Amino acid sequence: MEKILRINLNTRKIQYEKTDQEMLFFWGRGLIAALLMKEVKPTCEPLGRHNRLIFSRGPLAGTPVPCSGRLSVGGKSPLTGGIKEANAGGNLGHCLGKLGIKAVIVEDKVPNDELYVLFINKDGANLEKVPELRGLSTGETVKELQQRYGEKISAAVIGRGGEMGLAAAGVAVTDMEARPSRFAGRGGLGAVMGSKGLKAVVVDDTGVQMPKPVDKDAFKEANRKLVKILQEHPQTSEVYTEYSTAAALAVVNALGALPTRNFKQGSFEQADNINGDTLHDLILDRGGAGQVSHACMPGCIIRCSNVFPAKDGSELVAPLEYETLGLMGSNLGIGNLDDIALINAKCNDLGLDTIETGATLGLFMEAGIIPFGDVQGVLNLLDEVEKGSVMGRVVGSGALIAGKVLGLSRIPVVKGQAMAAYDPRGIKGNGVTYATSPMGADHTAGNTLRAKVNHLEPRTQAKISETNQVNMAGVDNLGQCMMVVPALGGSFQIFIELLNAFYGWRLDSDFVSKMGRQVIKFEREFNRLAGLTEADDKLPEFVYEEPLEPHNSVFDVQEEDIRGILRF
């Protein structure tokens, strides 16, 4: 039933394949891990012709199950040199689900710097040469694609950053209003897409039916149950809905883990100006296009996204999220939502990951190229990216390269990728996740922020990180949004019911964590073959040695605890 769409950018050959039986339970992040292990030589150059870019989605994409349409994008990462999966909301995952496409595998690269769009609809797929899209922003690209393919398309596109092969470039996915603002941001997968000569994947699901469950009644019942769970938990019915992911800012600031001025401080004196409450009130106050709550994909009832309006009520950026507020706000010493929103919008246009780029700009500030808090300086540096100058290319090359170029020793990266907006000295479980996740320093790989523990206590963190990493890999294997997790109380039984009803499977209740372990096992094996070792499972030296105010804490989880986890 489900098929793989395989395209080769060198030969422009397009083919549909049946999925292997052994891949039956692998989806999203898991399918990417399984396919990369099977098809890609782990030592290949990330931006060379032997790397593959894979789009995949969960088993319930295309159904009405809430939050089931995450789009996973994967390949070997130019930042980490290891395996990478980044997933995004938006509507493309659901569209692939409706079309019965389990994954799109992009092979090889175009000769002679050509640029293509892959267009998929009910009749099939084809590649179209689009030199006229070169250099366009993500937003302009989608507008052009709508002109060509109609208003109702979904798309995954790259901006100038991806075209230029910049390692901070992500893949932008359209939301329900065709904003290309849902980012599979991390790991430089936009550069991989650019290296292949692929500007966009466009899907039109017109005329396609929703997939049908095997046991319709049981499926309906299970789905009702999930909706109820999400509606009854305050985190998914109120906190995220009203205050979006920005709700985390006050919490992390209070914990002393908010990256501030290139991870020099753990709390920001202007945190109140950029926290969830302020954001919420400002959006309501300004009205216009503003929305405190917004769904990025069909069927989402959490609606953790938002639309941030300018003073005149016109839309400035959507969404404005916690990680961006941390890395492009406090981390840059910028304490004003309008400024952060403007920088965020510009990064979106260029198709750059705001986490990686925020960390990089923090290094430009630490090096004294521009001072902390210099909004115009940041905008100028992003202009340089757009111009394609060498300076701009450094800005877009990620924190590790920028830090080395600038001659700095405090570079906040793990496995070559910038740390997300949780200083590991203040939330030590996230330090373990950063150090050990096959993904590098991702907040989505096993965030321990919500664990009910003392985040400064070193001894308990490794196990908590491991549990969360396994669960997240399992959830990512389902194409489910991580935002549902807080409401589930640690049980994934509801997904077992949904899957069994939909597919007629007989999955056990440990399916999610079992798959999570298998996915991580594949990923670690890919990384091992790619040349990553225990020596890469470590944080930057300064977090072990430089006490972080306000707690004057260093990262002191024992090395043996860190090495003891994820050994499946």
Next chain:
Amino acid sequence: MEKILRINLNTRKIQYEKTDQEMLFFWGRGLIAALLMKEVKPTCEPLGRHNRLIFSRGPLAGTPVPCSGRLSVGGKSPLTGGIKEANAGGNLGHCLGKLGIKAVIVEDKVPNDELYVLFINKDGANLEKVPELRGLSTGETVKELQQRYGEKISAAVIGRGGEMGLAAAGVAVTDMEARPSRFAGRGGLGAVMGSKGLKAVVVDDTGVQMPKPVDKDAFKEANRKLVKILQEHPQTSEVYTEYSTAAALAVVNALGALPTRNFKQGSFEQADNINGDTLHDLILDRGGAGQVSHACMPGCIIRCSNVFPAKDGSELVAPLEYETLGLMGSNLGIGNLDDIALINAKCNDLGLDTIETGATLGLFMEAGIIPFGDVQGVLNLLDEVEKGSVMGRVVGSGALIAGKVLGLSRIPVVKGQAMAAYDPRGIKGNGVTYATSPMGADHTAGNTLRAKVNHLEPRTQAKISETNQVNMAGVDNLGQCMMVVPALGGSFQIFIELLNAFYGWRLDSDFVSKMGRQVIKFEREFNRLAGLTEADDKLPEFVYEEPLEPHNSVFDVQEEDIRGILRF
């Protein structure tokens, strides 16, 4: 007798230590390997406080034995992330030998960006703060040091590149006329020195006696024998002496292995303009300061160095060597000796490795920032290094980082370090050495150019490379110049005689290769612990896939042959 001088740049503590008995036979590169294994955590950050910079020399330094005074500089490399030793001629190695100092170990780093000189003489050692030397070129630095410490000093210094922490920065050692032009160039050890806040190591050996042999007569006899060997072999008595290392250019060009235009071609249409013959004749023709033959250290009878004069007879650069002619000549499409000499001189001033910088400039040309052959463009880019601009910092950060920043896929590096001036598709044995040496793509780690084999034949190369790597590690452990090797006919018996006579040891005839194996074993173990694996023992993808004219050869030595060597 022999002592270790240990200095800590953070505490400014200076102490002399006895050498361990277990280190008795480790010198130069070998002592660096043994000390780094013992004292440095392999996962430390290369430019952080836990890395150590080590200067060491051979067991016969300070004696009249020809070519015995190489200075080894070592530490964890910011380019390769592994162990690094780079050695240079000049007179500092001999001075340390006379002073009975086996090694200088530099620990930690200065607080607050201070800058120091380490001064050593017969009375001891001390650190002196030298803010006034900041930003000075290598040449200016030595002139200032002579003002301060007298004309007769020897010194190892860094230029602006090392101060800025640029990964292409080397350590420049003075020759007999106090030119800081003998480079321990590779691996970015100048950046390590800069990161510690050390601008120079200065030695004044005034009033110090030459060390005395245990068996004076036997030592004299053995030394006479070595001199005779060197005088009787055409390579060491004529070729190197008359044509310097530049003699290799015509040979490598004829073999189709001369890096040309960022390793796109294997021979250069203007090779005749920059080969050894042309260089020799031009030097003689111009006269003035020019010398076709020049000794970089006391007692050298090979004198492979030269002094290249400008048109008016004034000195332009000394020496002008093969690797520079390859990487900054043909590799940049520059076919004029004056131009190459000018670029070389400027790199020396900045303290940048000409190999790494030449490869990097080739990438700037490939990216179209400047065209191939654009001498003024190159000089402008080097001006940017001097200014410390972001552009200049990219130029000085080495080929891997520059290539990534510029979005290129053809990056001629192995383990993060630029390939020397032998394309591995034309001299495949050097490809094996590049891939497997713990040092990365070094021409000094086991050059197979002079092996009497078909360099395009893939099956024989791995073993030849292994033998040469072991021999070179053994020779580097003796602080001997590699230039003596061609005259020895594969036997190192003469060094056994010298060492036994000098120290009263009873070394076996396999001592050199036995130590060579042990040194490589240490180095590989350090690298393994630092996180390097078999996955790093590979060449850039393009050399496996892009046929190189004129032979249309690719690098096709089998992976199992490559993996089979150096397994001691």
